[in-house]
Amino acid sequence: MSRRHLVRASAATVAATAMLAACSGGSGDTTDGGGEEAAACQPTDGQVELTYTGWVPGMEAAVEIWNENNPDIQVTYNSGPAGNAGTYQDFFNQLEADEAPDLGQIEFDTLPNFRVQDGLVDIGACEGVLDAGDQFVDWTWQQVTFGEEGSVYAIPQDTGPMAMFYRADLFEEAGIEVPTTWDEYAEAAQAIRDEGSYITHFPRTDVNWFAGLVWQNDGQWFSNDGDAWTVDLTGPESTEVAEYWQGLIDDDLVKDTAGFSDEWNNELNTGELWTWVSAVWGSNSISSGAPDTAGDWAVAPMPQWEPGANAAGNWGGSTVAVLQGSEHPYEAAQFALWLNTSEEALTTLNQEGGLYPATTAGLELPALQEGLEFYGGQAIFDVFAEAAAGTDPNFTWGPTMAQTYNDVADGFGAALGGSGTLTDALESGQEATIQTLQSQSIPVAE
Amino acid sequence: MSMLTRTAGYGPENARTRTVREPLMSRMAATLVMAVFTLYFLIPLWWLFVASTKSRGQMASTAGLWFADWQLWENLQYVFTYDGGVYLRWLANAVLYAGVGALLGTLLASMCGYALAKYAFRGRNLLFNVILGGVLVPVTALALPLFLIFSAVDLTNTYWAVFLPSLVSPFGVYLSRIYAAASVPGELLEAARLDGSGEVRTFFTVSMRLMAPALVTVFLFQFVTIWNNFFLPLVMLSDDKLYPVTLGLYAWNSQTNAVPELRTAVVVGAFVAVVPLILAFLGLQRFWRSGLAAGGVKA
Numbered sequence: 017m018s019r020r021h022l023v024r025a026s027a028a029t030v031a032a033t034a035m036l037a038a039c040s041g042g043s044g045d046t047t048d049g050g051g052e053e054a055a056a057c058q059p060t061d062g063q064v065e066l067t068y069t070g071w072v073p074g075m076e077a078a079v080e081i082w083n084e085n086n087p088d089i090q091v092t093y094n095s096g097p098a099g100n101a102g103t104y105q106d107f108f109n110q111l112e113a114d115e116a117p118d119l120g121q122i123e124f125d126t127l128p129n130f131r132v133q134d135g136l137v138d139i140g141a142c143e144g145v146l147d148a149g150d151q152f153v154d155w156t157w158q159q160v161t162f163g164e165e166g167s168v169y170a171i172p173q174d175t176g177p178m179a180m181f182y183r184a185d186l187f188e189e190a191g192i193e194v195p196t197t198w199d200e201y202a203e204a205a206q207a208i209r210d211e212g213s214y215i216t217h218f219p220r221t222d223v224n225w226f227a228g229l230v231w232q233n234d235g236q237w238f239s240n241d242g243d244a245w246t247v248d249l250t251g252p253e254s255t256e257v258a259e260y261w262q263g264l265i266d267d268d269l270v271k272d273t274a275g276f277s278d279e280w281n282n283e284l285n286t287g288e289l290w291t292w293v294s295a296v297w298g299s300n301s302i303s304s305g306a307p308d309t310a311g312d313w314a315v316a317p318m319p320q321w322e323p324g325a326n327a328a329g330n331w332g333g334s335t336v337a338v339l340q341g342s343e344h345p346y347e348a349a350q351f352a353l354w355l356n357t358s359e360e361a362l363t364t365l366n367q368e369g370g371l372y373p374a375t376t377a378g379l380e381l382p383a384l385q386e387g388l389e390f391y392g393g394q395a396i397f398d399v400f401a402e403a404a405a406g407t408d409p410n411f412t413w414g415p416t417m418a419q420t421y422n423d424v425a426d427g428f429g430a431a432l433g434g435s436g437t438l439t440d441a442l443e444s445g446q447e448a449t450i451q452t453l454q455s456q457s458i459p460v461a462e
Numbered sequence: 463m464s465m466l467t468r469t470a471g472y473g474p475e476n477a478r479t480r481t482v483r484e485p486l487m488s489r490m491a492a493t494l495v496m497a498v499f500t501l502y503f504l505i506p507l508w509w510l511f512v513a514s515t516k517s518r519g520q521m522a523s524t525a526g527l528w529f530a531d532w533q534l535w536e537n538l539q540y541v542f543t544y545d546g547g548v549y550l551r552w553l554a555n556a557v558l559y560a561g562v563g564a565l566l567g568t569l570l571a572s573m574c575g576y577a578l579a580k581y582a583f584r585g586r587n588l589l590f591n592v593i594l595g596g597v598l599v600p601v602t603a604l605a606l607p608l609f610l611i612f613s614a615v616d617l618t619n620t621y622w623a624v625f626l627p628s629l630v631s632p633f634g635v636y637l638s639r640i641y642a643a644a645s646v647p648g649e650l651l652e653a654a655r656l657d658g659s660g661e662v663r664t665f666f667t668v669s670m671r672l673m674a675p676a677l678v679t680v681f682l683f684q685f686v687t688i689w690n691n692f693f694l695p696l697v698m699l700s701d702d703k704l705y706p707v708t709l710g711l712y713a714w715n716s717q718t719n720a721v722p723e724l725r726t727a728v729v730v731g732a733f734v735a736v737v738p739l740i741l742a743f744l745g746l747q748r749f750w751r752s753g754l755a756a757g758g759v760k761a
Binding site for chain 2: 069071072073094095096097098101102105106109110112113114115117276278281282285286297300301304305306307308369370
């Protein structure tokens with residue numbers, strides 16, 4: 017139920033974004049926005065009030081710590097719906113009316129969208145920002161700088177490195193090896209099917225999950241040479257992933273349950289699904305959705321395409337960006353840096369909101385070294401820390417990801433229903449994305 | 463359902479004398495269709511109630527339409543205390559937006575409809591037609607323009623941003639006009655004028671009482687419209703302390719991937735949030751039916 021809601025909501029978001037972009041006409045002048053601000057990032061004298069909107073549970077606690085220690089820079093936090101469920105659209109509306117909050121939570125895959133709409137302030141010139149770069153996991157810094165020298169458009173907040181959750185007890189009972197490569201994964205899928213269960217589900221709407229798999233395979237969906245966007249959903253790496261899963265679907269080795277649905281929770285809880293290749297935050301989804309299986313799960317690295325490799329993908333994660341119109345980019349940048357690098361803030365956000373830090377030092381937090389009872393006492397975060405290090409830094413998101421996700425999800429749904437294939441879905445997603453970019457006057461390289 | 467079928471003036475005796483008895487088969491068919499639709503509308507509500515009594519794990523793993531362990535009180539406690547009890551605030555906001563908004567909206571609509579029905583002035587029909595046109599414009603389509611207008615006067619992210627637009631009800635004006643034309647006799651107004659009553663006083667002491675059934679209808683419609691108007695607050699408000707309950711639940715629901723425990727709060731919160739609507743309808747439906755019928759017949 018909730019997933020379908022989300023998809024519909026993001027469809028509305030796309031439509032409304034397109035509408036706004038069309039209305040504002042001039043704002044289509046893509047990639048050069050925000051450059052002027054970078055030159056002048058000076059502190060303001062006296063008392064500064066900042067507003068900050070996001071949707072991380074428990075963020076209030078971290079903001080409170082800051083406010084106590086910084087009487088001159090007071091931050092007001094507003095909690096909204098998740099980005100694609102409404103907050104992004106609110107940001108765009110507010111940018112249009114020149115009353116956006118000083119700081120906004122923006123997921124990595126949506127940063128380019130705000131960038132081309134000229135919604136982000138380049139805080140590269142603000143004190144300490146550039147120097148902070150080497151504290152963050154490589155790929156996150158790459159994505160917030162868009163690879164530009166001297167520019168920074170957001171501060172990474174959390175990430176979702178991917179690994180494989182699996183039912184250790186069931187694998188052992190059935191005498192099936194825990195797969196380390198995708199080939200072994202397919203073999204295990206067959207063996208598990210012979211036991212009467214399924215190895216996993218193929219989620220029709222979680223296209224960002226699929227993007228994580230492509231990311232692991234060194235694929236690139238988008239690139240930008242400074243002038244124009246190249247869209248490549250159908251490159252050989254993406255096609256390899258699509259054909260692999262299409263094979264599993266054709267042989268009835270994966271369920272077509274929608275991810276995060278009640279049905280899916282139930283299948284996890286009853287042992288009908290044995291694995292889930294997912295992000296670090298998925299640990300919470302399993303433990304609360306499948307309480308009867310406590311102690312039976314374990315975590316292993318993602319299956320690899322090359323035996324012995326340690327490539328991983330990433331699913332999810334956010335940044336904190338200074339939005340256009342902010343009168344205090346200097347103070348806003350200082351707050352964003354503190355929020356996402358200081359140990360006290362990272363500890364609070366991890367405890368209260370379950371965030372997995374984007375800094376390399378953050379991965380050493382004491383809370384992330386402990387064994388979890390639900391996972392048989394395994395210190396599962398070690399696996400994810402390794403995955404974070406093995407994530408390719410050069411993956412790039414497109415400027416209209418909500419639309420791309422929707423169009424590919426339509427194709428995925430069709431493929432699961434037996435008409436078309438996952439490769440077809442990527443092809444139609446490719447076409448639809450190019451059309452959307454062109455209709456928003458965003459230059460596309462042929 | 464029995465309350466729906468037996469209302470004032472339509473007792474069984476009346477029905478028998480007035481209408482020819484339908485053949486048994488036809489009556490059974492009609493009853494069957496009604497029963498199917500009743501089930502269709504009540505089952506989701508039943509599911510919501512049953513799900514509200516379960517723990518998070520059992521919500522997924524036990525049959526949806528029957529009870530597991532009774533957890534309703536724990537769940538209610540969770541909803542009302544989560545995030546500093548913000549849910550209660552959302553409920554209060556919704557009651558404020560919908561209750562006060564519908565009251566004032568009904569007053570404005572009745573005055574406008576009454577004026578259109580009872581006073582002859584230049585452009586009366588044009589005005590009425592424009593208002594009728596307003597019925598056709600979905601409120602969702604107005605949210606973005608309203609946001610830009612409100613931001614020009616610095617009123618976004620305030621109570622007013624949701625409250626003021628909620629006062630407008632073209633449908634209410636339409637219904638009030640129809641009902642005023644039908645139920646307030648011109649002679650009565652003449653008599654009131656001869657007795658020295660001013661127009662305003664006549665409206666409040668005579669006309670409004672005659673229009674009461676229609677006003678209840680307008681109030682209920684407006685109450686439900688504001689209660690369910692989700693897009694306007696979504697666009698207008700960024701401070702979650704100003705949210706009405708629909709938007710609050712939606713925000714929670716959008717966070718369930720990160721915080722799966724919130725799903726309990728969403729389900730139980732949704733159940734609690736429909737209770738005021740059910741109460742409003744059960745309490746006012748007697749008037750509501752007669753008002754609606756009057757509008758339908760006289761139009």
